[in-house]
Amino acid sequence: MGERVSAENSQKTELQIEQQKIEKNESHVIVVTSGKGGVGKTTSTSNIAVALAKLGKRVVAVDADIGLRNLDVIMGLENRVVYNFVDVLEGNCRLNQALVRDKRVDSLYLLPAAQTRTKDAVNQSQMIKLCGMLREEFDYILLDCPAGIEGGFKNAAVGADEALIVVTPEVPSVRDADRIIGMLESMGKSPIRLIVNRLRPDMVRGGDMLDVPDIIEILAITLIGIVPEDDNVIKAANRGEPMAFASKSPAARAYMNIAGRILGNDVPFINFDTRPRGLLGNIRKILGF
């Protein structure tokens, strides 16, 4: 009984802290991660950052993938990178010298990673310090996390309050996400929310792709967005123009919706027609095979 009361109390204080954060307009540090590589962390980070900035927030996208930086290229800002966040931590430059402003939208910045260094160049306390510096300047700090579960991931995650897990509807991706979710939970990150990326409604309809409810059930976390497979993702990457800037493509809309939900808006999920079609399809669905 005593335990239950204290659990309720702690929940209440958590809620109060959350409300205070919103009232004070406190900053949020969010790590975008997946475990497995190539599932769309960088694409998600760039588009959510652009979308949040379009919604009027002060945003910085941080490339936490030291040695394999790509966020600058995806955002089309690679020519303007002078310093990186390792330079900031080592005192080679000031924070505002390393920040690259994205001129296409108000209040969007990129903090690049060092390309010629390794992941050992920074430690966890330095990352916490960096996040603290960024909290002074921004509403939303998005950390594009390297793949894997080693030092690079831990460095990126340590300074974050919340996490976005990117998963594709494939067995290896879901498995790795489960591993990462366990690690983030033990680090006390909350909320941890799921982005299902590269969903193909036609394949789900045909019974050849894991559906979103299946993935949510298996991973037992909250969904924050479904991004359909979209050729525009590659086109946008080719041009260095994140889709959320202008495109009306399905993936761009999905990222705008995710940004809205991050701000606490009640945005309805896009209804992809994933039900089996026709009489035979319906019978198959009912019979469950």
Next chain:
Amino acid sequence: MNLNVFFQKIINSFSKKDPKEKSTPSAKKARERLQIILAHDRTDISPELLLTLRHEMVKVLKKYMEIDEARIEIEIEDGGMALAVNIPVIHVKRGSSLKLKRSKE
């Protein structure tokens, strides 16, 4: 044609077109495989912890009954969601009102 070979061919033709194999959508397969894979992955209790757990459980049980310590089985099932314990009871101590069966579950 040998009759045996003929039958074998018929059996083979059936087994090649195993309807279950062909019509099971791969997503369902993926779901089943993931559930098994994750059940294994999530079993992340160290052997030391399991040993401590065993000692403490035995201590409590010994207050009420005599148990066969050598044959205790402890397993984590369902991806850490179920603890299966099998403890053979030799006899319940006198004065105890507990009734226990020697069953697995």
